[in-house]
Amino acid sequence: MKEWLRSIPPVHELQKDPEYIQIADEFGIDSAQVHQILTHSLNHVRDEIIKEIWQGPPVASNEFVNWLWTQVRIQVKAQWSKKLKKVINATGTVLHTNLGRAPLSKSAIERIVQTASSYSNLEYNLTEGKRGSRHDLIENMLLQLTGGEAALVVNNNAAAVFLVLRALAREKEVIISRGQLVEIGGSFRVSSIMEESGAVLKEVGTTNKTHLHDYVHALSENTAMVMKVHTSNFKMIGFTKTVPVEELVSLKEHKSNLIVYEDLGSGVLYDFREDGIGEEPKIQSVINSGVDLISFSGDKMLGGPQAGIIIGRKVFIDRLKKHPLTRALRVDKMTLAGLEATLLHYSAGEKGLKEIPVIRNILLSKEEIFERSQAFIRLFKEKFRTFHVNCKESCSQVGGGAMPDVQLETYVITVRHDRLDAHLIEEKLRKASTPIIVKIRDDEIQLDLRTVEESDYQDILSAFSLMED
Numbered sequence: 001m002k003e004w005l006r007s008i009p010p011v012h013e014l015q016k017d018p019e020y021i022q023i024a025d026e027f028g029i030d031s032a033q034v035h036q037i038l039t040h041s042l043n044h045v046r047d048e049i050i051k052e053i054w055q056g057p058p059v060a061s062n063e064f065v066n067w068l069w070t071q072v073r074i075q076v077k078a079q080w081s082k083k084l085k086k087v088i089n090a091t092g093t094v095l096h097t098n099l100g101r102a103p104l105s106k107s108a109i110e111r112i113v114q115t116a117s118s119y120s121n122l123e124y125n126l127t128e129g130k131r132g133s134r135h136d137l138i139e140n141m142l143l144q145l146t147g148g149e150a151a152l153v154v155n156n157n158a159a160a161v162f163l164v165l166r167a168l169a170r171e172k173e174v175i176i177s178r179g180q181l182v183e184i185g186g187s188f189r190v191s192s193i194m195e196e197s198g199a200v201l202k203e204v205g206t207t208n209k210t211h212l213h214d215y216v217h218a219l220s221e222n223t224a225m226v227m228k229v230h231t232s233n234f235k236m237i238g239f240t241k242t243v244p245v246e247e248l249v250s251l252k253e254h255k256s257n258l259i260v261y262e263d264l265g266s267g268v269l270y271d272f273r274e275d276g277i278g279e280e281p282k283i284q285s286v287i288n289s290g291v292d293l294i295s296f297s298g299d300k301m302l303g304g305p306q307a308g309i310i311i312g313r314k315v316f317i318d319r320l321k322k323h324p325l326t327r328a329l330r331v332d333k334m335t336l337a338g339l340e341a342t343l344l345h346y347s348a349g350e351k352g353l354k355e356i357p358v359i360r361n362i363l364l365s366k367e368e369i370f371e372r373s374q375a376f377i378r379l380f381k382e383k384f385r386t387f388h389v390n391c392k393e394s395c396s397q398v399g400g401g402a403m404p405d406v407q408l409e410t411y412v413i414t415v416r417h418d419r420l421d422a423h424l425i426e427e428k429l430r431k432a433s434t435p436i437i438v439k440i441r442d443d444e445i446q447l448d449l450r451t452v453e454e455s456d457y458q459d460i461l462s463a464f465s466l467m468e469d
């Protein structure tokens with residue numbers, strides 16, 4: 001055993017091997033990192049020899065050195081390859097919560113890159129030559145698009161809800177319908193965020209029905225706010241009643257300093273109802289209902305970067321802007337650049353809207369997806385013999401907890417293989433160098449091209465070709 005331990009090549013010898021520098025260059029890391037992993041691997045070998053469980057090649061051989069470099073490569077790759085990477089979303093779900101929600105428009109991306117790579121007037125007033133505020137940059141644009149009095153952008157909509165409750169209803173009562181105490185994925189529950197904010201939850205009504213008089217009865221001296229939460233990720237049907245926000249506004253007749261706030265969740269600046277999709281009212285009309293404050297996400301149906309947008313009466317927005325927590329929840333310059341570019345698309349009308357991938361993908365017709373699928377299938381059939389490919393009608397989802405009851409008509413490409421089962425194919429696609437995320441239905445792989453760009457076809461085909469023998 002001692003003999004073996006002595007014949008393990010020493011680190012300083014291995015450092016002279018061209019592989020040492022080669023690995024560092026290949027992965028763009030410092031050679032000290034390679035040194036660390038190499039030492040670690042050698043210690044491991046030593047350990048196994050001592051425990052008499054070593055099963056690798058003889059340590060004095062060339063074979064051992066080759067084996068060792070392979071191990072180092074595997075380790076370096078595991079530690080230093082990019083963990084956050086592009087995936088191809090072939091599920092057809094437009095706002096896939098696990099896949100980063102909204103992809104951005106080309107001009108939003110360009111603006112982000114430009115802003116990130118230079119100095120900017122983020123907090124500098126160019127007209128007056130003095131300190132400015134990041135909160136002023138896109139406020140006007142938001143107001144022009146929505147008709148609101150004032151606006152504030154924070155890190156995400158969860159932060160917006162938290163800030164509104166904390167700044168305007170701390171230690172005061174907030175009345176909310178039991179039917180709207182929802183959980184929105186992960187660990188975001190309206191009731192817990194309220195508790196964290198220090199607002200006192202006052203539940204009214206029942207799970208399925210809440211009436212205006214339930215709210216009236218709950219009003220007290222200590223009431224600060226009535227909150228409505230858009231139940232965006234589920235749909236209640238049957239014997240139900242919720243109070244529309246126009247009626248909630250009438251509660252102010254009973255209590256003049258009452259704040260009426262609606263968390264819209266998604267929030268749309270484009271009227272999808274005109275295309276027969278969903279029942280989501282435009283943000284403009286929600287504001288016209290007389291509500292004091294609304295909030296919604298930047299990266300859901302709006303199709304922009306992650307952000308929480310709060311719009312409403314100036315008196316309240318001013319209080320939010322001055323609140324110390326706002327500093328902790330503020331957005332950075334890249335978010336503002338991406339959001340500004342996205343909002344600009346909305347002001348450019350029809351043509352601009354088609355630049356926003358979320359809107360473009362939701363509006364894709366079944367016929368357009370059929371055309372795409374046929375073109376893809378032609379490429380696929382030219383290349384493969386052992387895969388069987390077909391096309392059939394199906395439905396895609398909007399996703400992201402928005403419009404849960406909407407089924408977008410689509411076509412899916414179904415793939416089967418003579419011998420490989422669907423779960424194995426799914427795994428191979430998921431583990432491809434550009435991972436491809438697909439659905440499995442009836443033991444078949446399904447690709448919905450609603451959310452796939454033509455520029456991704458080659459990556460998909462190469463992932464399949466690694467499976468063909």
Ligand SMILES: *Cc1c(COP(=O)(O)O)cnc(C)c1O
Pocket residue numbers: 156157158159161184188229230231232233263264265266296297298307308401
């Ligand atoms: C999605 C959602 C949120 C959370 O928004 P994020 O931008 O993910 O923080 C809050 N409320 C409702 C109703 C939502 O749908």
